[in-house]
Amino acid sequence: xxxxxxxxxxxxxxxxxxxxxxxxxxxxxxxxxxxxxxxxxxxxxxxxxxxxxxxxxxxxxxxxxxxxxxxxxxxxxxxxxxxxxxxxxxxxxxxxxxxxxxxxxxxxxxxxxxxxxxxxxxxxxxxxxxxxxxxxxxxxxxxxxxxxxxxxxxxxxxxxxxxxxxxxxxxxxxxxxxxxxxxxxxxxxxxxxxxxxxxxxxxxxxxxxxxxxxxxxxxxxxxxxxxxxxxxxxxxxxxxxxxxxxxxxxxxxxxxxxxxxxxxxxxxxxxxxxxxxxxxxxxxxxxxxxxxxxxxxxxxxxxxxxxx
Numbered sequence: 056x057x058x059x060x061x062x063x064x065x066x067x068x069x070x071x072x073x074x075x076x077x078x079x080x081x082x083x084x085x086x087x088x089x090x091x092x093x094x095x096x097x098x099x100x101x102x103x104x105x106x107x108x109x110x111x112x113x114x115x116x117x118x119x120x121x122x123x124x125x126x127x128x129x130x131x132x133x134x135x136x137x138x139x140x141x142x143x144x145x146x147x148x149x150x151x152x153x154x155x156x157x158x159x160x161x162x163x164x165x166x167x168x169x170x171x172x173x174x175x176x177x178x179x180x181x182x183x184x185x186x187x188x189x190x191x192x193x194x195x196x197x198x199x200x201x202x203x204x205x206x207x208x209x210x211x212x213x214x215x216x217x218x219x220x221x222x223x224x225x226x227x228x229x230x231x232x233x234x235x236x237x238x239x240x241x242x243x244x245x246x247x248x249x250x251x252x253x254x255x256x257x258x259x260x261x262x263x264x265x266x267x268x269x270x271x272x273x274x275x276x277x278x279x280x281x282x283x284x285x286x287x288x289x290x291x292x293x294x295x296x297x298x299x300x301x302x303x304x305x306x307x308x309x310x311x312x313x314x315x316x317x318x319x320x321x322x323x324x325x326x327x328x329x330x331x332x333x334x335x336x337x338x339x340x341x342x343x344x345x346x347x348x349x350x351x352x353x354x355x356x357x358x359x360x361x362x363x
Contacts, residue, residue, distance in 0.1 A: 057314035057339055057354040061116035063107065064350040065095065065123075074098050077105075078347035079204070079267065080340035081142035082331045083152065083180050088119060089333060090180060091340060092126060092142035092154070093351060102139030103128045104156065106181065109353075111333055116353055127175055127183050130158060135171045135190050143172070143267075144207040144216075145180075148245045152177045155205045155216075158190060167224060167231055169194070170203040174246070186246075192218070197238065197252035200224060204267040204327075207245065210302060216240040216248060217255050217268040217280065234258075236265040237282060239303065255305055256280070256297055261287035265295070269330040270302070271337070278302045281312060281339070283326035291316075292326035294341075314354060320344065321352065 065077045077093040084090075088110050094102040105123035109116055130136035136158025144155045154177065159170045171190035175183035192202050200221030207216045221235040237256040240248045256265050266283040273279055278299040283292045294312035297305040316325040321343025329340040337356040343349070 056357050058114070058357050059314075059318055059352055059354045060114045061353040062320045062343075062350055063091070063109075063118065063353070073105075075349075076102070076345075076347050077350045078102070078342060079141045079143065079157075079327050080329050080342065080347075080351040081145055081154075082329055082338075082340060083145050084331060084333050085180075089331075091351070092145065093347070094139070094141040095123070096139075100139075101129050102141055102159075104140050104142050104154075104183075111336075111338065111353075113336065114355060124181060126181065127154070127156060127185075130185075130188065134158070134188055135160065135169075135193065136173055138168075140173070143203075143205050146207055146209065146245070152180045152183075153207075153245060154183055155191075155207050157203045157205075159203075164231060166233070168201070170201040170221070172202055172205050172218065191246065192240065192248050192250075194221075195250060197250050198222070200233070201235065203235075205240075206268045206270055208270055209245075212243075214242040214245045215270075215302060216242070217270055219266055219268075232263055234263050237268050253303070255303075256282055256295070256307060259284075259286065259307075264292075266292070267327045267329075269328045269339075271330050271332070278305075280305060281328040281330055283328065284309070289316075289324075291324040292346075294325055294328060313356075314339065314341070316343070318343070318352075320349060 073095045076096045081092040104127040107120040141157040154175045171193035177183040198220040203219045205218040220238040239253040264285040268282040280297045284295045295309040296312040297307040299305045327342045339354045
């Protein structure tokens with residue numbers, strides 16, 4: 056089971072351009088601290104990527120950054136990331152930090168939007184520069200509406216990605232409804248990605264949205280995935296869980312997610328997991344109510360407590 060140990064609040068007035076949110080927390084681990092990237096919205100609801108440094112020691116969390124640092128701003132007019140950028144996944148490749156980020160554009164009829172996956176690199180893990188003004192992954196035959204929220208990890212000689220694939224929009228009584236689930240992509244170099252439409256986590260009956268995934272290996276070498284989903288029971292995001300022996304075929308068992316919306320900051324929803332190991336402990340970053348409107352949380356895995 057996961058134990059919630061800390062919540063980072065984005066204090067009002069700390070950033071002149073910040074109105075709300077510390078969304079999609081994404082981790083970069085150093086030897087003695089972690090750097091958490093997240094998206095902050097301004098008055099127009101445009102999002103930029105900022106970071107803070109945290110010290111972790113077991114259940115203890117300390118904020119090392121007095122003020123969040125701006126790491127990546129929205130793109131130019133007409134570009135795929137004109138209306139905002141969100142962090143998604145960061146890994147080291149050939150001595151540089153590769154930040155896979157989400158860029159988005161407004162659609163003609165809100166809440167319709169378009170999203171694609173961009174790449175920015177850094178030598179120090181703080182100052183990032185786009186590798187191109189174009190995305191590294193965008194809409195395709197397999198992803199007709201959007202691609203977003205990639206989780207990238209190296210598995211042997213292969214780079215793997217689980218990403219959110221938008222497959223359709225429908226007109227409902229309440230307005231337009233998005234539908235997206237999680238698919239696979241692979242790469243030999245982390246730059247050029249191949250897709251075959253292979254689904255990792257598909258819709259359960261009544262589900263509309265399956266969002267951000269986090270893949271880790273356990274002590275037996277099997278794969279575990281945490282993700283977010285909107286189900287029929289709650290109507291808002293909850294955490295899901297799946298396991299796999301090969302990283303391709305996944306068996307879903309959401310009861311084993313081990314974390315729920317049950318605190319002041321996440322009483323209505325809990326979403327967007329980022330799972331990582333640090334100093335022998337496994338942690339999860341997450342967002343709560345309002346998709347991270349007030350900040351992000353930190354949880355630690357209590358291996359002594361079993362899942363029901």
